[in-house]
Structures are given as structure tokens and as C-alpha cells.
Amino acid sequence: MRLVKFILTCLFFYLLLKAPGFFWGKPVPASLVSMYMFFIVITVLLVMTITDEGAKKLFAPVRALVEDPSKKLIRNAVFVILPIAAAFLAYDGSGKTPPSELRATHPAPPALARAYGKTFDLTKLENPFRKIEKQDPEAFKDLVKEGGEVYFKNCFFCHGDKLDGHGHLAHALEPKPLPFTGNDTIAQLQESYVFWRILKGGPGLPREGGPSISAMPAWENELTEEEVWKVILFLYDYTGNTSRSWS
Numbered sequence: 474m475r476l477v478k479f480i481l482t483c484l485f486f487y488l489l490l491k492a493p494g495f496f497w498g499k500p501v502p503a504s505l506v507s508m509y510m511f512f513i514v515i516t517v518l519l520v521m522t523i524t525d526e527g528a529k530k531l532f533a534p535v536r537a538l539v540e541d542p543s544k545k546l547i548r549n550a551v552f553v554i555l556p557i558a559a560a561f562l563a564y565d566g567s568g569k570t571p572p573s574e575l576r577a578t579h580p581a582p583p584a585l586a587r588a589y590g591k592t593f594d595l596t597k598l599e600n601p602f603r604k605i606e607k608q609d610p611e612a613f614k615d616l617v618k619e620g621g622e623v624y625f626k627n628c629f630f631c632h633g634d635k636l637d638g639h640g641h642l643a644h645a646l647e648p649k650p651l652p653f654t655g656n657d658t659i660a661q662l663q664e665s666y667v668f669w670r671i672l673k674g675g676p677g678l679p680r681e682g683g684p685s686i687s688a689m690p691a692w693e694n695e696l697t698e699e700e701v702w703k704v705i706l707f708l709y710d711y712t713g714n715t716s717r718s719w720s
């Protein structure tokens with residue numbers, strides 16, 4: 474049946490998108506999956522309805538359900554269950570996830586950022602402490618520890634003592650503080666991007682970061698440049714994430 478074929482084709486692509494996460498522990502971000510699935514469903518629908526006959530066959534089961542007198546019982550059941558299921562989904566979801574809003578979680582950074590009386594070229598900027606990781610692992614450990622102190626003095630109220638975004642202030646904020654664990658946030662970012670976000674915070678977000686007002690403070694007046702680079706070392710070290718690099 475054509476409808477079954479349609480569902481199976483979409484399912485196949487869905488599983489394909491889920492495979493990297495399942496087999497290699499490197500999931501495609503959920504937002505990307507839903508975006509791809511949106512286009513895939515439309516494409517499959519287009520291909521399968523390109524002829525009138527194809528379209529007719531595809532929707533035949535749906536038509537029959539609505540029109541065929543002998544399917545009255547099933548029809549009534551479907552029309553009762555469907556709204557109830559939708560209502561349940563809406564009810565179940567309320568309170569857990571706020572209605573989605575069009576907000577880029579990781580808006581594009583500007584190429585240049587001014588702070589500490591300097592201009593940083595974010596396209597080339599690297600963490601100055603990163604090279605010590607290989608050169609002198611002992612000294613590097615101390616730097617990470619100092620970064621941890623910066624974190625627990627300034628950041629854990631919101632981002633959580635396990636860096637999972639569940640700090641005790643988190644439930645009062647919208648948008649929520651982002652977790653650093655998992656591979657959806659800092660694992661997808663360059664250290665220069667994280668540096669820019671910490672310096673400029675919510676106030677420094679470009680327009681596509683809106684419309685909500687982010688509570689993330691701008692730290693450029695509170696922390697020194699070195700403290701910011703150290704807290705970044707800590708974020709990656711603690712969560713076992715590595716930053717995205719240019720290579």
C-alpha cells in the first residue's frame with residue numbers, strides 16, 4: 474500500500490539520522506533532526522504525489538476512512554481518539570517545555586569583539602592556555618582548578634554544580650541557562666565563541682538571540698581575560714567535551 478510505503482520511507486530516513494547517536498555516540502542535534510525530517514517528509518510527499526494517480530492512491534486509505542459507509546465504526550473511533558490524543562499531548566507537554574519560540578540558541582558571533590581595551594578577532598582567536606595541556610600537564614591541571622574556582626564563585630547558581638544547567642536560580646529564568654554537559658552546546662562551539670559569549674552575555678546577543686531577554690551576565694567587567702580563559706578550560710575539562718576547531 475502506498476501510504477505504508479510513505480510511512481516506511483520517512484521512518485527509514487529518521488532512523489538514518491538517529492544512527493550516528495545510536496552506534497557511535499555522536500547524535501545529530503535534535504533541532505537539526507526535526508529540521509531535516511521536515512524537508513524529508515515534504516520531499517517524499519512531493520515525489521509520491523507527482524502524478525494525480527499517485528496522489529489518489531496515497532490518500533485512498535484516508536479517503537476511504539472518511540467516506541466508506543462500511544467503515545463507520547472505525548471512523549467514529551478515530552475521530553474520538555485523535556482529539557483526545559492531541560489534547561493529552563498538549564496537556565502532558567504543558568509546564569515541561571514552554572511553547573517554542575524562534576530563538577537561535579547559538580547566534581552567529583560578530584567577527585570582532587572589543588573588550589579589555591583590545592579588539593579580538595574571533596575568527597582567529599585561540600585559548601592561550603590550551604597549548605600548556607600538552608607541554609606541561611601538571612601546570613595545566615592547576616589552570617583547570619583555578620577555572621573551577623571562578624566557576625563556583627560566579628556561574629554555578631545558574632549553570633548548576635554539575636554543569637548541567639540546573640543551578641538553583643535556573644527554574645526562574647527564561648531562556649534557561651544552558652548546560653555544558655552533553656554534546657549540544659560547548660562541544661559544538663569554538664573556544665573563541667564561548668569566550669565572546671562569556672564576555673558579552675545576554676546583553677551582547679545579536680537580534681536573532683532574542684526576543685527573550687537572557688539573564689546571562691556580561692562578565693567582561695567582573696572577570697579578567699585570564700579568568701575567562703581558565704573557566705573555559707574548566708568547562709571543557711569537567712564535561713569531557715572538546716571544542717570544535719578550525720581543522
Ligand code: HEC
Binds near residue numbers: 624642649670
Ligand atoms: C544569572 C544566571 C547566569 C549566571 C550567573 C551565568 N550564566 Fe551563563 N547563561 C545564562 C543563561 C540564561 C544562558 C542561556 C541564554 C543565553 O545564551 O544567553 C547562558 C548561556 C551561557 C553560555 C552560552 C552557551 C552556549 O552553548 O551558547 C555560556 C558559554 C555561559 N553561559 C557561560 C557562563 C559562565 C562561564 C558563567 C560564570 C562566569 C556564567 N555563564 C554565569 C545564565 C547565567
